[in-house]
């Protein structure tokens with residue numbers, strides 16, 4: 153049932169191009185518009201939404217963080233992403249014009265379920281993004297957009313994460329479409345790029361041998377740091393979470409802009425730092441700032457592992473290890489930038505002799521608080 157792979161995690165990483173394509177299937181029509189009829193929240197209600205709040209835990213929370221950038225950019229509706237376990241104990245301000253999005257692979261995560269119950273009690277509409285048909289979270293929501301990742305067995309979430317991202321982008325673009333925001337043209341282009349993104353994920357998977365080799369060479373390290381900015385920041389957090397749960401290493405993700413506010417003190421000789429570099433096109437200011445960050449940490453001895461767009465030569469002089477990813481629109485970059493980090497964590501776990509599919513102390517679905 154592992155399909156010839158040693159671990160479910162490896163199989164699930166390899167299934168990502170298909171999972172992504174399946175999640176898009178039937179949701180983009182021939183004219184390039186989105187058809188999310190299954191989102192049973194009436195268009196009239198979606199047009200009136202004045203705030204979006206995303207609640208989730210763990211990896212699903214990282215997908216939600218990325219969704220915030222997409223929703224605010226494409227819809228101009230304020231959006232907050234919150235850990236479900238914090239949200240419900242905080243007396244959040246919600247009303248009938250708030251759209252709450254609950255993201256969960258299992259559909260059974262207790263904190264996320266409690267958060268959505270709380271939101272509905274306050275009159276908010278709840279849309280679930282979920283991978284498990286008929287599970288509790290979609291059953292208790294006003295509407296559901298299913299991710300079609302197929303069953304995810306490994307405790308560490310991989311293909312579910314990529315499909316959660318796709319679903320979040322679809323919701324963001326759909327909200328933009330029904331609200332007719334000024335990004336009309338850009339939305340059309342992004343939908344086109346999104347429909348091709350499975351091929352790019354496939355391409356990344358074909359270039360992972362050097363990443364595995366690098367991971368094996370770091371098996372005796374104690375710490376790995378991750379830096380990112382904009383949508384690369386949640387990618388950094390996700391890379392660190394994968395490494396914690398699988399390799400049992402100290403791993404931390406930081407917003408690169410925060411470096412000088414503390415984390416740079418952690419940089420010492422030979423500490424591996426993975427840096428997710430935004431596209432030099434699009435938000436090029438951020439690109440240049442992150443290139444300076446790489447220079448700064450390298451000058452202090454860090455061993456830099458740079459994930460950058462193919463052809464981005466500005467990073468070459470400062471990258472001890474370069475991981476190239478295909479060109480994508482900035483907001484979609486997490487779909488390709490996360491994949492090497494999954495492979496990296498899985499290989500490090502194996503090299504350290506850890507149980508990949510069943511990491512210690514963890515459960516696939518956290519149905520207790």
Ligand code: M6R
Nearest residue numbers: 210211212256257258261308309
């Ligand atoms: O089933 P859910 O998506 O609600 O689960 C949320 C988290 O428990 C989950 O993503 C967890 O962080 C994973 N083990 C991460 O790989």
